[in-house]
Amino acid sequence: MQLTHHDDTIELRSVTVLVTVCVVAMAISLIMSLRVGDFSLSLDQILQALKTPNDDTPSFVVWQLRLPRAVLGLMVGAVLGMAGAIVQSITRNPLGSPSLMGVTSGAAFAIVIGLVVFDISYGQRLSVGTVGGLSAAALTFGIAWQTRLNPVYLTLAGMSVALFFAAGISVLLIASDGEAMGLYVWLTGSLGDRTWQHVGQLAPFALLGLVMGVSFARALDLLMLDDDTATSLGVSIHRWRLLLGMTAVILTAATVSVAGPISFIGLIAPHIVRLGLRGDGLRGLGGQLPHRWLLPLSALVGASLIGIADLIAKVQDVPVGIFCVLLGGPLFVYLIGKQPC
Amino acid sequence: MRLFIIPFAVLFGVFTRTELLLADTYPVAITDDRQQLVTLTHRPESVAAISVFAADVMQALGSQASGLSTLNHQRTRFLGDTVAHVTDLGEVHETNMEVLTQLKPDLIVGIRTYTEPHAAKFEQIAPFLAYDLIDYADSDRAILGMTTALGKAEEGAQLNRDFAARMAELGNKAPGGLRSVLLWYWDDVPFAFYDHHLAVHIMRELQVNNAFGASELAPSLKNPFAAPISMEKLLQLDPDVILAFKGDSGPFAQHPVWQRLTAVKQQRVYRVADHYVMPHGPIARDMVLRELAHLFYPATFAAPSDIPVAARARPAAFSSD
Known part of the structure; x- marks a missing residue:
């Protein structure tokens, strides 16, 4: 009884600390991103605009330019964080993430083909990106299948597929010539000039991720066990992997369609959650962090990371994807170093 | 006397021309x-x-x-x-x-x-x-x-x-007092041209201020001659006239900033043809000069009639949705 009480205390404390840090980071990034921009707006003007929206310029700048970008950034981070956690769980691979599985590049490649060759509309990007992401995921898993999806091989296969699609994108960029400058900005992952239209486009997928996360947390916990144990517990492993894998691909493609390919958030966010809650009582089946915690907290951490990264990107006037790579690259090297060969 | 001088001058001209060719x-x-x-x-x-x-x-x-x-x-x-x-x-x-x-x-x-x-x-x-x-x-x-x-x-x-000479002549007649930008955009990423690009140079010779200005990062370099511009920046600059190369459809054209811009309200956003981004030949730059003069100051300069219809600037359409 005492032990349970002790665990609950630690559980509550570590979660509270992580949630508090994330909420504070998100709040800071949100407030600061409302202040940073080409128009010089005082805090009073921003608060006034938020309280009483009207047709004047400060109100327009806050409500139509800065707020949608900030909200979209948080949503993109949350969706990517959740997609990363799902990929890591269904592959039982700590190096798993949509970008390292080639999904992000595949989605981007398909969208670039659509834009350059077929002149697809904005609304078609999502479906085209999903097809590209699924194709890339299938290719990655197909290559790594003979090694029984060994984490390092799976990551190498994913990186090979990502490089393959990156080469394809380069070919298209060369072919598109004058279009290329715009494509380059989009391909680095950018939240610049995004509107409520983009927020509206991503919102259903953010909601889908949340619902899936809550609904299938238990299934994801069981998928973390070895296949025989999971099967004996009544889990249809392949069906769940396929369903959840497709969910992760669709979530990733949705973010690519509104913000371009943003790497590493899906990789980092779940790891930060695990690190933040390490050593406490939050251990479920197989000693893993239960997904009822991992998924929402990964979303929260992902949102905070993008919020901060985009704030820096906005100040520096560069696409947010660049800072995500700067954040994620070193951590990826660290995680690779910890993997058994 | 004049009747004598003209044939002589023509003969002299032909002779001189032949000399040049031979040279x-x-x-x-x-x-x-x-x-x-x-x-x-x-x-x-x-x-x-x-x-x-x-x-x-x-x-x-x-x-x-x-x-x-x-x-x-x-x-x-x-x-x-x-x-x-x-x-x-x-x-x-x-x-x-x-x-x-x-x-x-x-x-x-x-x-x-x-x-x-x-x-x-x-x-x-x-x-x-x-x-x-x-x-x-x-x-x-x-x-x-x-x-x-x-x-x-x-x-x-x-x-x-x-x-x-023509640029100086038109520049001297130009009333001035306008601000403009030349945009090239693809999808949702607009780029604005810096002062030193020839089309913008012509614009400035016509007494129009390039609202985007010169490159701050590398003012001594010719490249880049354009850089991405955010819609918030465009709203802040709020130019009187906007020249845009490439599409006026798609998500970029539906951005809410457009409806607040002076140029849009006054219907002074023009879609221009490719010779505005590559205006360096003698015909292209002359067409850009004369067409810009008219677009900026329609009361002062007549619309040039010798520009092929397909290459003429036309008002850009923006969705209010």
């Missing part, structure tokens, strides 16, 4: 923007234009390029139907070498940045001139260089003098 002796050596000395052993009859610039110069001299590149897979429109049947050499950055070889040109002229990776191949086919073609000085220098290669240096110099 165009080959070999001719020209230094291009790679700082490479290019020697032509004979007067070129067939010229391959690896950008619209060379075709423009040829047409200004009353001739025709034998091959011409495309931009975004489209033949330029400002030269009208005269280039419709010229051999297609492929995209400006990706010349079809087989077609070019088959064409057997005597001279190849291109933009340096696009042609640099393939310069050696071009040189195997024919003497090759590469020019930067970004600012006004580039335009004058390239026209003079190419006309020299064609044995028509004096005509080239005259084209430059004529343009300078």
